[in-house]
Amino acid sequence: MAITRSRRSFLAGGAAGALGGAALATPLAPLARAVEKTPLSSSPSELRITAVRGGLVRGQHSLFVKIHTNQDIHGCAEAVDGVYGAYYVMKHIAERHLIGKSPLDVNRLQEEMRRGGLFKGAQAGMYVAVMSALETALWDLVGKALGLPVYRLLGGKFRDKIRVYCDTAGSRLPPEEMGRRAKDDVEKYGFTAVKFDVDDASDPRKLDPYNWSVSLPELERMTAQIAAVRAAVGPHVDICVDCHGRFDEQSGHKIAKAMEPFDLMWLEEPVPAEFPEAYARIRQETTTPICGGENWYLTYGFRRPLEIGACDVIMPDLQKAGGLGEGQRISNLANTYNVPVAPHMVASYLGAMSSSHVCASVPNFLILEWQIYFHTDKMYQEIVTFDGPMLTADGHIPLRDAPGIGVDINEDALRRYAVKDVPFFE
Numbered sequence: 001m002a003i004t005r006s007r008r009s010f011l012a013g014g015a016a017g018a019l020g021g022a023a024l025a026t027p028l029a030p031l032a033r034a035v036e037k038t039p040l041s042s043s044p045s046e047l048r049i050t051a052v053r054g055g056l057v058r059g060q061h062s063l064f065v066k067i068h069t070n071q072d073i074h075g076c077a078e079a080v081d082g083v084y085g086a087y088y089v090m091k092h093i094a095e096r097h098l099i100g101k102s103p104l105d106v107n108r109l110q111e112e113m114r115r116g117g118l119f120k121g122a123q124a125g126m127y128v129a130v131m132s133a134l135e136t137a138l139w140d141l142v143g144k145a146l147g148l149p150v151y152r153l154l155g156g157k158f159r160d161k162i163r164v165y166c167d168t169a170g171s172r173l174p175p176e177e178m179g180r181r182a183k184d185d186v187e188k189y190g191f192t193a194v195k196f197d198v199d200d201a202s203d204p205r206k207l208d209p210y211n212w213s214v215s216l217p218e219l220e221r222m223t224a225q226i227a228a229v230r231a232a233v234g235p236h237v238d239i240c241v242d243c244h245g246r247f248d249e250q251s252g253h254k255i256a257k258a259m260e261p262f263d264l265m266w267l268e269e270p271v272p273a274e275f276p277e278a279y280a281r282i283r284q285e286t287t288t289p290i291c292g293g294e295n296w297y298l299t300y301g302f303r304r305p306l307e308i309g310a311c312d313v314i315m316p317d318l319q320k321a322g323g324l325g326e327g328q329r330i331s332n333l334a335n336t337y338n339v340p341v342a343p344h345m346v347a348s349y350l351g352a353m354s355s356s357h358v359c360a361s362v363p364n365f366l367i368l369e370w371q372i373y374f375h376t377d378k379m380y381q382e383i384v385t386f387d388g389p390m391l392t393a394d395g396h397i398p399l400r401d402a403p404g405i406g407v408d409i410n411e412d413a414l415r416r417y418a419v420k421d422v423p424f425f426e
């Protein structure tokens with residue numbers, strides 16, 4: 001049973017009186033302090049946000065935040081992409097919209113942060129990315145306060161484990177090396193799907209460094225690379241190919257056609273995110289499924305692409321598109337268009353696990369992104385703490401029943417990778 005106010009009062013005052021005054025303060029004081037710090041699950045209305053701290057790491061690629069309360073429980077989360085300078089945006093939003101508030105009204109606080117930023121960039125980019133971390137940390141906090149995993153707060157789960165694909169990047173790799181790495185992804189780590197990049201700004205086969213019309217030799221290189229990947233993984237492993245939104249429309253069309261023999265799970269961002277109509281046209285002309293969305297923000301950003309049939313699959317990045325509740329809203333909107341959701345993910349394991357709660361909570365989840373750096377860069381093991389394995393043997397993230405997200409951050413480890421000249425968790 002949870003601790004109640006009356007028990008706290010008893011320990012703080014009543015018991016002292018009953019057992020005899022001053023002598024009592026000493027033996028019972030530590031117990032009273034412990035009780036004072038115990039989460040008041042039976043009195044969540046007493047919960048208040050007291051501080052928001054955070055820091056930038058990975059060369060300002062990632063903002064980690066921690067929201068503290070008056071009950072010695074905290075929530076943590078991560079934002080990615082375009083968070084340069086975000087420390088100060090985080091402090092501003094926290095001061096204006098979070099400090100002193102109850103964290104329990106997550107959706108209301110998220111909407112207050114968004115509306116409060118309408119003339120500060122709350123439509124896309126850094127403001128929304130920072131808001132995403134704060135919103136996600138609120139879910140973590142509420143889960144810890146109520147003793148529930150976040151997927152329960154989001155309405156429950158459709159599945160117990162989250163299928164992931166391994167992003168192995170490598171657009172400059174020779175075809176045989178790309179094939180070897182794809183084989184490693186499958187045989188060494190158990191992944192059932194892989195992703196490789198094919199856009200390469202420094203490819204000498206390009207027409208020039210600024211033009212993004214695909215040249216025939218460039219197209220030949222891409223085709224050879226993905227042919228090698230397909231040959232290496234066999235017919236039953238899914239393959240995604242990423243263009244990072246670089247190419248013009250006719251090039252996007254050519255690449256999609258060239259990929260048809262390889263039966264991709266998707267071709268990602270063949271053209272810039274600013275042209276959802278071009279996505280729709282390319283999609284109509286090819287059997288290669290088209291995916292987009294890592295550079296669209298909030299549910300508003302996905303409405304038009306879904307309305308015009310821009311994508312076979314959408315890929316909101318939940319560490320920058322508005323947060324976990326927003327991710328669920330985007331997924332549910334996509335579901336009304338019969339479009340599956342495959343969240344983009346370039347964060348730490350904290351971000352991967354945060355996204356997993358949303359992936360569990362919607363019917364139209366397809367697959368979540370995973371990064372090869374989790375296996376090759378020790379920083380990713382040092383900066384997070386959690387129980388159990390990161391992945392199952394068959395390439396899935398196991399959903400956890402720990403309260404909140406189920407992954408915490410190691411501030412001391414994060415500090416080793418902190419960006420210089422920016423305050424860190426102050």
Ligand code: MG
Pocket residue numbers: 242243244268269294
């Ligand atoms: Mg991408």
